[in-house]
Amino acid sequence: MFKTCCGDCGECWYVGNPRTCTCPDETTKRTWVGLTKEEIAEFDTWHDNREEEVGWCNPSEIVAYIEAKLRSKNT
Ligand SMILES: [Zn+2]
Incomplete structure (x- = not known):
């Protein structure tokens, strides 16, 4: 056997x-899909814009952004 x-x-x-x-x-x-370099660069841009807009970026806002991105790629 x-x-x-x-x-x-x-x-x-x-x-x-x-x-x-x-x-x-x-x-x-299932294979877990992470963020690409482009998507991280996209996040950087988003983050810079947010900081310019509101002075600083709320950590929970950052988490929500990344979470949404990862969820959309892994479902
Ligand atoms: Zn086992």
Whole structure:
């Protein structure tokens, strides 16, 4: 009998049997998409404009901006 092993936790189980660990299956695992250099530059511009506009940029505003960007790329 052959065994197959989980790439994440290293747990092994016999081929044909259900996996014994709780890690998500590699085939169903989604790749997380980050920001590109262009999008970071876009953020810089947005941030500069905000600072010019209101004097300073609220950290929660920055978080909201980045969160929205990442969410739109990962859903
Ligand atoms: Zn595992």
